[in-house]
Amino acid sequence: MPEIKDGKLDLKAIGRKYLRQVKRNFSAPLLYEEIVRSKKGRIAHMGPVVIRTGSHAERPLDDQFIVRETPAGGIREVLWCHKDRKEMSWAHFESLYSRLISYLEDKDVYVQRCYAGSVPEYRMSLRIVTETAWHSLFVRNFFEPVTETGKAEADEPDFSIIHIPGFRATPSVDGTRSSAFSILNLEQKVILVAGTSYAGEILRAAFTAMNYMLPRNAVIPMRCSANVGSAGDVAVFFGRKGTGKTTLAIDPERSLVGDHALGWSEKGLFSFDRGCYAKIHQLSPEDSPHIYQSTRTFGTILENVAIDPETRHVDLNDGSLTRNTRAAFSMSCLPNPVTSRTCGHPRYFFLLTRDALGVMPALVRLSPELAIYYLLSGYTSRMTAEAKDAAETEDMFDTRFGVSALTLPPDIYADTLLEKIRKHDIRCWGLNTGWVGEPCGKGRRVGITHSRALIRAVLSGALADVRFETDPVFGFEVPEVCPGVPDALLDPRSVARDKGEYEVRANRLAAEFIREFSRTEHEIPEKIRSMLSHVISLEDSYFDPESFGFSL
Ligand SMILES: Nc1ncnc2c1ncn2[C@@H]1O[C@H](COP(=O)(O)OP(=O)(O)O)[C@@H](O)[C@H]1O
Numbered sequence: 169m170p171e172i173k174d175g176k177l178d179l180k181a182i183g184r185k186y187l188r189q190v191k192r193n194f195s196a197p198l199l200y201e202e203i204v205r206s207k208k209g210r211i212a213h214m215g216p217v218v219i220r221t222g223s224h225a226e227r228p229l230d231d232q233f234i235v236r237e238t239p240a241g242g243i244r245e246v247l248w249c250h251k252d253r254k255e256m257s258w259a260h261f262e263s264l265y266s267r268l269i270s271y272l273e274d275k276d277v278y279v280q281r282c283y284a285g286s287v288p289e290y291r292m293s294l295r296i297v298t299e300t301a302w303h304s305l306f307v308r309n310f311f312e313p314v315t316e317t318g319k320a321e322a323d324e325p326d327f328s329i330i331h332i333p334g335f336r337a338t339p340s341v342d343g344t345r346s347s348a349f350s351i352l353n354l355e356q357k358v359i360l361v362a363g364t365s366y367a368g369e370i371l372r373a374a375f376t377a378m379n380y381m382l383p384r385n386a387v388i389p390m391r392c393s394a395n396v397g398s399a400g401d402v403a404v405f406f407g408r409k410g411t412g413k414t415t416l417a418i419d420p421e422r423s424l425v426g427d428h429a430l431g432w433s434e435k436g437l438f439s440f441d442r443g444c445y446a447k448i449h450q451l452s453p454e455d456s457p458h459i460y461q462s463t464r465t466f467g468t469i470l471e472n473v474a475i476d477p478e479t480r481h482v483d484l485n486d487g488s489l490t491r492n493t494r495a496a497f498s499m500s501c502l503p504n505p506v507t508s509r510t511c512g513h514p515r516y517f518f519l520l521t522r523d524a525l526g527v528m529p530a531l532v533r534l535s536p537e538l539a540i541y542y543l544l545s546g547y548t549s550r551m552t553a554e555a556k557d558a559a560e561t562e563d564m565f566d567t568r569f570g571v572s573a574l575t576l577p578p579d580i581y582a583d584t585l586l587e588k589i590r591k592h593d594i595r596c597w598g599l600n601t602g603w604v605g606e607p608c609g610k611g612r613r614v615g616i617t618h619s620r621a622l623i624r625a626v627l628s629g630a631l632a633d634v635r636f637e638t639d640p641v642f643g644f645e646v647p648e649v650c651p652g653v654p655d656a657l658l659d660p661r662s663v664a665r666d667k668g669e670y671e672v673r674a675n676r677l678a679a680e681f682i683r684e685f686s687r688t689e690h691e692i693p694e695k696i697r698s699m700l701s702h703v704i705s706l707e708d709s710y711f712d713p714e715s716f717g718f719s720l
């Protein structure tokens with residue numbers, strides 16, 4: 169039976185009774201020593217630490233649970249819950265938790281007391297318990313330590329995250345779908361993550377907790393990155409994993425406000441964390457100089473990167489363990505971050521997608537309504553297997569780019585965001601960082617320099633006098649030219665070698681958008697639904713993608 173005090177799991181009692189040693193608030197050098205001593209990582213040339221995540225090199229998508237009903241009554245509040253998150257019974261939670269405590273018996277754990285949220289008004293105190301030192305370093309890179317004397321020990325945190333990768337669930341007994349899981353127990357303000365070493369799960373847990381704790385209607389949580397130029401112009405980059413949020417927001421000519429998740433209040437934006445989590449497979453020092461520098465910096469964690477056992481040089485081109493190799497570092501590694509991690513209201517929204525079908529132009533202009541439509545659709549392509557060709561990718565849709573499990577329901581989210589876009593006159597753009605014209609495997613991915621040039625053209629006003637053409641199917645407006653970018657990137661039809669085949673691909677994608685929208689439209693308020701339901705227009709006969717008889 170979990171030990172409970174004042175309605176929360178009594179982690180202090182657990183620490184006293186069962187654990188060997190609790191290593192509290194260790195600094196980066198101390199954690200380095202622990203990582204090396206425990207043989208969980210190697211120090212690489214110039215100071216980063218290289219670690220392995222084992223079988224989970226990215227987030228397990230299907231293993232998110234929420235416990236609503238507890239013996240004390242549970243959380244009755246009506247919450248919108250993302251489709252990926254399933255209910256777990258109290259009985260299953262209790263049994264898993266008890267076994268987790270037994271697993272930890274006589275083991276050391278690391279605890280960081282820290283804050284999520286860069287403004288005192290909205291920040292939340294966290295207790296993050298990890299089994300390994302490198303995850304504790306990860307936490308340190310992402311969250312501000314509680315430094316007020318005595319506070320870390322004295323106060324109960326707002327939320328606890330317990331991350332024990334070595335513990336594994338038994339699906340037939342625990343009601344999970346695999347040995348890995350993340351369970352959110354709202355009443356006890358705790359998230360248990362186990363069975364996976366992928367550190368991104370800690371970020372997701374903290375983001376979920378923030379989404380729940382933030383005052384609804386006062387702050388809108390956004391899964392995005394943001395940067396600001398010298399004139400105070402704020403750009404926000406939304407997108408699913410791997411679409412380029414980090415790469416494009418860490419721009420040598422602009423200052424990063426946040427890489428991962430931000431809140432939008434009446435005063436402007438603030439970042440939830442202070443870290444960056446960049447994908448670094450085949451990273452080039454020319455395209456991403458600051459991220460590259462982080463891979464040669466003390467404190468950075470390099471996940472699943474190849475390292476020479478003798479010279480300790482790393483090879484960023486080696487994707488043999490995973491293509492999702494990552495660098496996790498603190499924003500303070502960058503030469504020009506916004507140290508307060510706050511800024512004013514956004515001026516630009518960029519909705520990123522990595523379209524492997526090659527249908528979307530590299531840049532399109534979106535009306536506020538279209539921006540909401542694309543945000544709610546959350547389209548991107550997922551690379552499966554080695555992704556050497558389009559047959560190894562899949563189209564993905566995820567409401568609000570999978571913002572979080574517990575947040576404003578999509579209808580309120582869409583409504584609030586639309587109101588804010590209009591109020592602050594935000595210019596919205598779609599950016600395809602994937603393939604244009606020819607699909608993945610047949611064409612080349614849009615270069616980072618070209619994506620940057622497109623963003624610069626928007627930010628500098630260079631497109632003000634350019635002619636735009638409205639796409640007949642997708643409704644967005646496409647610039648005819650853009651300085652520093654080949655015209656072909658704006659005109660996929662011109663790139664496609666087989667025009668007829670391109671139209672089939674385009675219609676297939678449009679049909680998928682429509683199908684996805686109709687699947688979730690009951691969640692969208694009538695006024696937005698009627699505005700959006702005809703955004704993408706296809707002949708009725710095109711509606712069923714399978715009827716195209718087209719396979720990649
Ligand atoms: N045109 C492009 N824009 C952005 N990233 C690109 C582009 N082409 C290739 N990439 C690569 O795609 C990956 C994007 O990863 P990242 O920026 O970490 O995405 P996110 O933050 O959205 O998860 C990086 O490995 C980057 O080098």
Ligand SMILES: C=C(OP(=O)(O)O)C(=O)O
Nearest residue numbers: 227368408409410428445
């Ligand atoms: C950390 C993640 O997201 P992103 O790549 O968008 O930062 C993730 O999805 O695991």
